[in-house]
Amino acid sequence: MDYSQFLYMPQEIGLLLVFLLVFIYDTFMPARMGKHLPMFATIMTALYTVYSFFPCPDSWGVAFGGMFEANAATWVMKNILNVGVLLVMLQSVKWTNDDFVSVRRGEFYELLLLTLFGMFLMISSRHFLLFVIGLETASLPIAALAAFEKRHYESHEAAAKYMFTAVFSSAIFMLGISFVYGLSGSLYFRDIATTILGQKSALLILAVAFVIAGVGYKLSLVPFHQWTADVYQGAPTAVTSYLSVISKGAAAFAFLVILVQVFGSVYAQVWQWMLYAIIILTITIGNLFAMRQRNLKRFLAYSSISQAGYIMLGVIAANQVGMASMIYYVLVYIFSNLAAFGVIAVIERATGKVTIDDYNGLFRTNPWLAFTMMLAMFSLGGIPPFAGFFSKFFIFVGACQTGSVAIYVLVFIALVNTIISLYYYLLVVKAMFLRQDDCVVPYIDSHWTEELALTVCVMGIIAVGVASGIYTFISQITASTTVAPMFTMVG
């Protein structure tokens, strides 16, 4: 075996190195050094993130007989996830040193890094075996993370619900793969795509439906979304933000890779209409349920469901603009959602309050937290000067470029839903700025790591939208890579 192939995976190896360092620190350092572990892990991840930003085009290529591919597009996707994980770690430094959690703080960071590794495998794999291993590595440890707050019953309930649905969906996913294998005789994405080109058999449709169900579960698209709100509410807030941002972003990228690389050749025959229905349902139902939530974590769960629908618009567009705008959307979504969850985490840790009514009059006591939350809500809702507007705009442009009437209708429905979503996003803003309350949240002196994370998020929300270079850069990269053989096939 040629061991030099491992040089094709510099980002994965760097990540494993960080994981090993954190693990060694956790295991062998004396107990009094334990309180520095969160900072150590965060600094290591920060160094690794910076290292990973430098592209090394020499190492882009195909390894392990075609099972693993690294290219410019996967490099961008992984960097976006890295930034997100770094922000989540920054936000949770203080929380992991709390009395009830500090015993297991090592595990928190180790599992975070391991799941990230699984997501990298998912994005880069070009073979279903590697993909399934990545998927399981990315989803199983999250169940353990959800059960992190042992003294809370909700945490266990969330973990159990996540666990059962995760295994159920992965069984369905693997059944779909077994059908694909029976059809094509191979598990390599490239071979499958050429074998099933132009086919339309019942088995193929069933297989694609099962695969979409399996990955759609991780993305919480609508018929498979039931677990989302419960798990988001029950899990510790740091884990929820990880789940809603990183896990969802990685699943979206992986979904793109699978649908484009494997089933791209049967786009029009098989899955265009499946995805069409799923997107409409996802956006609409996510929005409608978000309106009636009083708990902010549940509220953001349903909001993230409807955001996943917008992300899928980039996939159904099936062109280069769609792909670039989808990556861009995930980047913006990471900043906006992490800002919202950061504020929620700070307030929950200080006062234990998580409902919208608790935020009444927040502006008077904590103006900066309220301001950050407002920016996050504006960005999620897509109000113009902020990044969320541009990401939605590009997604719609990408979808409209297909020129088909059906997609125009889809974009129109999405647009109407954007307006509906403004209602509930602004409810939070209204509570913070306009409402009064007798028992307002007192002034909270947040830790500097949390302030840093929130500052980065706010800067991201403002800068990513205004600096047009970022979208141009992503767009050039996706145009230069061959992530999408489908786009030549579909034309």
Added chain:
Amino acid sequence: MNLTLLMYLVPSLIMFGCGVYGFLTRKNMIAIMISLELMLNSVDINFVVFNRYLFPEQMEGMFFTLFAIALAAAETALALAIIINVFRVARKVDINQLTKLKF
């Protein structure tokens, strides 16, 4: 008697259906776990049979099965750990008690 492809596939699919049925109807969390195992194992049968009958010149399906078995073991271990956690708190492993988080 020659066993055909269908003679393996149909039982495997019935097994999968039993798993889904058990997952949806059982109340005990351990029983739900067993149903999930049924589903995962029927997928393994599918892979092996497809490999043996349709593509005997390669071993890809067999290898996938090996890895899938390992993954199923990991899933079961984690699920049992979580069930034990729930049992510690609630003294029961009944799925109906997981009702604190809803709507």
